[in-house]
Amino acid sequence: MLGNFTYCNPTKLFFGKGALQKIRPELKKYGRQVVLVYGGGSIKKNGIYDRVIQCLKDAGKDVAEISGVMPNPTIEKLREGIAIARSHKADFILAVGGGSCCDFAKALAVSIHYEGDPWEKYCLKFAEPSCPIVPVGCVLTMVGTGSEMNSGAVITNPEQKLKIGHVFKSEEVMPRFSVLDPAYTLTLPHYQMVSGIYDIMNHICEQYFSGNDDNTSDYLAEGLMRNVIHAGRIASREPRNYEARSNLMWDAAWALNTLIAKGKTTDWMVHMLGQAVGALTDAAHGMTLAAVSLPYYRYILPYGLTKFKRFAIHVWEIDPKGRTDQETAEAGLQAMEDWMRSLGLVMKLSDLGVTEAMIPQLVESTIILEGGYKVLDKEEIATIFRESL
Ligand code: NZQ
Ligand code: ZN
Numbered sequence: 001m002l003g004n005f006t007y008c009n010p011t012k013l014f015f016g017k018g019a020l021q022k023i024r025p026e027l028k029k030y031g032r033q034v035v036l037v038y039g040g041g042s043i044k045k046n047g048i049y050d051r052v053i054q055c056l057k058d059a060g061k062d063v064a065e066i067s068g069v070m071p072n073p074t075i076e077k078l079r080e081g082i083a084i085a086r087s088h089k090a091d092f093i094l095a096v097g098g099g100s101c102c103d104f105a106k107a108l109a110v111s112i113h114y115e116g117d118p119w120e121k122y123c124l125k126f127a128e129p130s131c132p133i134v135p136v137g138c139v140l141t142m143v144g145t146g147s148e149m150n151s152g153a154v155i156t157n158p159e160q161k162l163k164i165g166h167v168f169k170s171e172e173v174m175p176r177f178s179v180l181d182p183a184y185t186l187t188l189p190h191y192q193m194v195s196g197i198y199d200i201m202n203h204i205c206e207q208y209f210s211g212n213d214d215n216t217s218d219y220l221a222e223g224l225m226r227n228v229i230h231a232g233r234i235a236s237r238e239p240r241n242y243e244a245r246s247n248l249m250w251d252a253a254w255a256l257n258t259l260i261a262k263g264k265t266t267d268w269m270v271h272m273l274g275q276a277v278g279a280l281t282d283a284a285h286g287m288t289l290a291a292v293s294l295p296y297y298r299y300i301l302p303y304g305l306t307k308f309k310r311f312a313i314h315v316w317e318i319d320p321k322g323r324t325d326q327e328t329a330e331a332g333l334q335a336m337e338d339w340m341r342s343l344g345l346v347m348k349l350s351d352l353g354v355t356e357a358m359i360p361q362l363v364e365s366t367i368i369l370e371g372g373y374k375v376l377d378k379e380e381i382a383t384i385f386r387e388s389l
Contacts, residue, residue, distance in 0.1 A: 001215045001263030009257050011149045012177040015250065019181045020051055020139060026177050027059040030135055031091025034061040035084065037105045039069050039097040043141060046187040052096050052139060064088035066108075069097065072156045072163065072278055072285070073104040075119045078111065085112045085134070093136045095175075098196075099145025099154075099285070102138045106153040106173050109134045123155055123164040133170065138178040143185050143249045144196025144286055146203060146256025148178035156279055161365050163279035165271070180253065182246035186239070193239060194343040195286030197232040197248060201225065202270055202289045203255040209297070210265040210371050212306055217260045222314045224251050224260070229315070229339055236343045267372030270296055273384065276365035283352040290345040291352060294337055295387035299380070301329055304373030308332060349388045359385045 014022035034056055043049040056063050066081045085093070085108055095105035111118040113131035121127045140148045147153075151173040154165035185193070208221040228251050234244035254260070273296060274288035281288070301308050309325045312318040312332025320328040337347075346352060354362070363381050376384070 001217075002211070002213060002265070003263065005262055007258070007262055008171060009149065009174070009259075010171050011175045011257070013149065013180055013253065014177065015180045016246075017181060017183050019179045020055060023055060023137065023139075023177060023179060024059060026137065027055070027061065027092075029176075032060065032062050033089050033091045034063050035066060035088055035090045035093045035108070036063050037066045037069055037081070037093060037095040037097070037101050037108070039067075039071075039101055041067075042187065043096050046184075048096060048139070048141060048184055052094070056094070062088075064090070066104075069101050069104045071098075071100050072154075072282055073100050073107075075123075075155055075157045078104065078107050078118060078155060081108050082111050082118070090134050093134055094139065095136065096139040096141065098140070098142030098192075099147040102136075102140070102145070102147035102175065103153040103155070105136045105138065106147075106151065106168070106175075107155055109136050110168070110173060119155070119157060122153075122166050123157070123162070126166055128169055129173070133172040135172075135176050138175045139184070140178055140180055140249070141184045142188055142192060142196055143245075143252045144199035146200075146252050148175060148180065149253045149257040150174065152256075154275070156282075158279070158282075161279050161361060163275040163365075164367075165275065178253075180249050182242060182249045185245055185249065190236070190239060190344065192284065194232075194236055194345055195284040195290075196252070197228065197235065197286070197343060198290045198340065198345050199286035200248065200252045200255045201228050201232070202286075202293060204228070204260065205293075205297075206268045206270060207261045207264070207266045208311070209300075209304055209307055209373060210267045213264065215263045217262055217264050220254075221260045224255055225315045227251050228255075232343060233339070265371040268369050269372050269376065272367045272369055273381070275367075276362045277349060277352060277354060279365050280358060280361060281353050283346075287346040287352060290340060291347060291349045292384065292388045294333060294340075294347075295384050297333055298330075299384055299387075300372065300374045301326075301333070305329055307373070349385065354385075354389065356386070356389065
């Protein structure tokens with residue numbers, strides 16, 4: 001394991017059918033003024049809204065609502081939410097939805113008592129909160145981002161064509177609890193479900209494809225990836241398969257709660273490319289990643305050959321006999337491509353509305369990180385976007 005580290009994850013998880021009922025004693029720990037954050041209305045159609053409201057009423061809470069939090073939540077929506085939360089004197093924020101609602105709730109939590117501009121402080125300067133942080137709880141309805149058990153919040157600024165994620169250092173930003181009821185995810189459209197499955201897979205890849213040292217995190221990552229592949233296949237064929245959906249829900253939380261990043265460097269360039277696409281197209285997050293992944297991994301493969309070969313053998317069960325290392329590594333990526341196609345993921349940026357003319361702006365919006373096998377320059381980023389079209 002590289003370096004020294006501290007590991008603490010304070011988020012309490014309530015997992016399984018009917019887990020929402022477990023928040024009743026939790027709610028007593030927080031004040032009366034609750035802000036409920038939710039999206040475009042799926043929770044009203046599937047009945048989750050009524051169940052959550054009942055819990056809050058039974059706990060004697062005074063509830064204000066921030067509804068209409070969109071996928072890829074915007075800074076403008078956050079500003080609207082801050083005004084509602086301030087006038088309600090929020091003691092607690094409950095997010096009910098996918099990663100967008102959970103992220104929004106965390107961004108709100110660090111902004112309610114901050115007088116300045118949250119976009120500048122948290123997204124451009126990556127500063128830590130200097131004000132009291134309002135506690136957050138989550139009821140997850142879409143699996144993928146891991147936002148339910150981490151301190152990340154991704155906010156989009158369409159005017160500046162930027163989508164920026166801040167992973168806060170403060171443990172107080174992390175949800176105090178999250179409800180993970182796999183049954184709540186069964187109403188997700190197939191498109192969103194597979195987008196989330198690929199998001200989980202890519203979170204693990206981002207932490208796996210770095211370094212050549214021997215460390216526990218990579219072995220944990222391989223186990224998680226094997227389950228995401230297996231359960232993903234089943235869920236795509238039989239979306240109502242509870243076993244597969246519940247495994248995916250648990251995989252997602254462990255894929256991005258910092259556990260498998262411990263003791264190693266990490267990459268995250270697929271997310272930087274995908275976020276640039278998201279800022280411009282507003283496409284589903286997992287699909288932006290799917291469309292750029294293979295051109296990126298094929299490009300960096302020679303620089304991380306040992307790990308790509310290991311990925312092929314340990315994760316995709318490719319037999320290295322009779323193959324060169326390069327051939328084994330490429331067969332692993334081909335197996336991943338076949339799996340991605342079988343799920344019905346978007347494999348080309350043009351299917352998300354990206355055109356050749358947008359590439360210079362995409363390159364401009366891409367943040368370059370240095371933890372992976374190859375530090376890309378702008379020309380290489382343009383090449384990868386072009387190959388992803
Ligand atoms: O808005 P509603 O009506 O709720 O509909 C949502 C939305 O349209 C729908 N949905 C969610 N649960 C449903 C459902 N529809 C039917 N039944 C259900 N049970 O699904 C759509 C997508 O929801 P969204 O929350 O946007 O998806 P996701 O969970 O993929 O979150 C995406 C956001 O999270 C960020 C992304 O960048 C993006 O902004 N991420 C956050 C991360 C983190 N905090 O660590 C890491 C990730 O890499 C990611 O960047
Ligand atoms: Zn992601």
